[in-house]
Amino acid sequence: MNRFFAFVKKEFFHILRDRRTLLILFGMPLAMVLLFGFALTNEIKNAKVAVLDFDHGQHSRQLTDRLLSSGYFQLTRNLTAYRDVEATFRQGHVKLVVIFPVGFTHDYAHGGKAQVQLLTDASEQNTAITLTNYATNIIQGYQADQNPSDARPSMQIEVQSQMVFNPELKGAFVFVPGVMSLVLLLVSALMTSITIAREKETGTMEVLMVSPLSQLQILFGKVLPYLLLSFINGCIIIALGVFLLGIPLNGSLLLLLSETLLFIFLSLSLGLLVSTLADTQLVAMFISMLVLLLPTIFLSGFLFPIDSMPRFLQIVSTIIPARYFIDIVKGIMIKGVGLADLWRPTLVLFLMATVLMAASLKNLKPRLN
Structure with a gap:
């Protein structure tokens, strides 16, 4: 039995002297836990977005503030024309463009259907879907806050989403x-x-x-x-x-x-x-x-x-x-x-x-x- 314990002790010392073995035993599991715990998540925060606001009204500004204050989006550019949208996406930095058409505030305030257009860069499929869902939920939450007591909202926002570069969302x-x-x-x-x-x-x-x-x-x-x-x-x-x-x-x-x-x-x-x-x-x-x-x-x-x-x-x-x-x-x-x-x-x-x-x-x- 003493020989057996002496052999086990020798193996322990051999392992402790071998840095590569220690790296496999402790380094790799530690790296995996840290990566999966902190880095590897499908939740998206501070995604870079651009806003194209043709309305410049009260509700378009409030809805923009609601989107940016959620923690999911970070405004990087205010666009001035539709031609800027494609160029912005091609640069690869902006993941979502929010477009408010002319008359958005007027249509929303007078009980009509105010439209918001969401354009996402679907070359990253999962990111595009996630950002669209985030923005849609925030817009619906804003609408619910504006109509707290109505069974059917008198003021409605219609969200139109479009996936750019990968409309069929092919994996x-x-x-x-x-x-x-x-x-x-x-x-x-x-x-x-x-x-x-x-x-x-x-x-x-x-x-x-x-x-x-x-x-x-x-x-x-x-x-x-x-x-x-x-x-x-x-x-x-x-x-x-x-x-x-x-x-x-x-x-x-x-x-x-x-x-x-x-x-x-x-x-x-x-x-x-x-x-x-x-x-x-x-x-x-x-x-x-x-x-x-x-x-x-x-x-x-x-x-x-x-x-x-x-x-x-x-x-x-x-x-x-x-x-x-x-x-x-x-x-x-x-x-x-x-x-x-x-x-x-x-x-x-x-x-x-x-x-x-x-x-x-x-x-x-x-x-x-």
């Missing part, structure tokens, strides 16, 4: 860009994360380093085959989305392919950096899955709206490459926008790829020493 419009970014990031990074680690394990990395090739040539030589294969993979995903799932391609195909190539290069660069840091293929795969999988799923805006997350997690999400690529794919395929509207996320991806490749190059030789 593929939301999931294909997210799945595309997830697959390309994970597959590309995993493939390259093991390539240099494999050379280290087999002892052939030293042979490469003393060859006539420069370190930069070695890294690009590792990347280019995977870049081509991953690009073919990305083209297949785009083709499936367009021809099989019916997702429109309203923007430039050339721009979409160029952005896809940039994102793949970034993902490969990230895998290379992991590979230079890891000594074995197993460690490289573990780091890639831990660092990429959970943040990409939970903090990229793929499944849960970023605006509803705590401020700290919103800041963390700014370093998630998939966040920018999802916006780019939705912008090109669904909204039909061009580089003039997408230059910011494109620049971020380019800078990330440059920094990651430079870090991989710098870290390659010291790790061998």
